[in-house]
Amino acid sequence: MPAESLPGELREQVAARRDPDSFSNRAFAVTDPAEIDFGSPEVQAVELPASNGIGTARALARMYAALIGEVDGGRLLAPGTLASATREQAGGKDRVMLIPSRFSTGYMLPTEANPMTGPNAFGHTGRGGSLGFADPEHGIAGRCGAKVTGADGC
Numbered sequence: 558m559p560a561e562s563l564p565g566e567l568r569e570q571v572a573a574r575r576d577p578d579s580f581s582n583r584a585f586a587v588t589d590p591a592e593i594d595f596g597s598p599e600v601q602a603v604e605l606p607a608s609n610g611i612g613t614a615r616a617l618a619r620m621y622a623a624l625i626g627e628v629d630g631g632r633l634l635a636p637g638t639l640a641s642a643t644r645e646q647a648g649g650k651d652r653v654m655l656i657p658s659r660f661s662t663g664y665m666l667p668t669e670a671n672p673m674t675g676p677n678a679f680g681h682t683g684r685g686g687s688l689g690f691a692d693p694e695h696g697i698a699g700r701c702g703a704k705v706t707g708a709d710g711c
Contacts (some may be wrong), residue, residue: 570655584653610683621680621691621698639693642679 563571573581593600601611612620623633624642634642641662648666651658659666664679673680673690674697680690691698 566656573655581653581655617689618699621689625691625693625698626696643677643693 561568569617570581573579573584576582577586582618591684593605595601603607612659619628620633623631625634625639626632632681642664643666644661645659645666646661648659649657656670657668659668661679665681667673667676667678671682671688674695678690678692678693678697682688689699
C-alpha cells in the first residue's frame with residue numbers, strides 16, 4: 558500500500574519508521590538486536606531502563622492498587638505524591654511515537670486515543686500494547702484492561 562493512501566498521522570509514522578535517521582526510528586532502535594525477546598533469561602538478567610520491568614499482570618495491578626490505596630497494610634504514594642501523579646506536567650505530540658500524549662511526574666495520563674478509565678487515571682503503556690494504570694477517583698487498578706478492585710488487588 559502506498560504511504561500516500563494512509564491517513565496523515567499514520568503516513569508520518571510510516572515515514573519515520575522507514576527513515577533510519579529519524580528521531581523516532583533511532584529511539585526504537587537503541588537495542589541490538591532491535592527486536593528483543595523479553596521472555597528470554599538473558600534479557601531478563603540485564604537492565605534496560607524504562608523497558609524491561611518484569612512481573613505478572615496480577616503483580617502489576619497490585620502495584621498500581623498500592624499507589625492509590627492500601628494493599629496488605631502498605632501504601633506506595635502519599636496523598637500529595639498521588640496528586641502529582643495525576644497532574645499534567647507535559648503534553649503535546651510525542652516526538653518518538655508521533656501521537657498526542659500527556660505526562661505527569663512519571664506516568665502517562667489519559668488522551669483521546671487512550672482514555673484509560675477517566676480523566677484522573679494514570680499509568681503507562683508498554684511494548685506490545687499493554688497498559689498498567691490506576692484511577693484513584695474510581696478505586697480501580699489494572700493491567701491490559703483487566704479491572705482489579707479490592708484491598709488485595711485481586
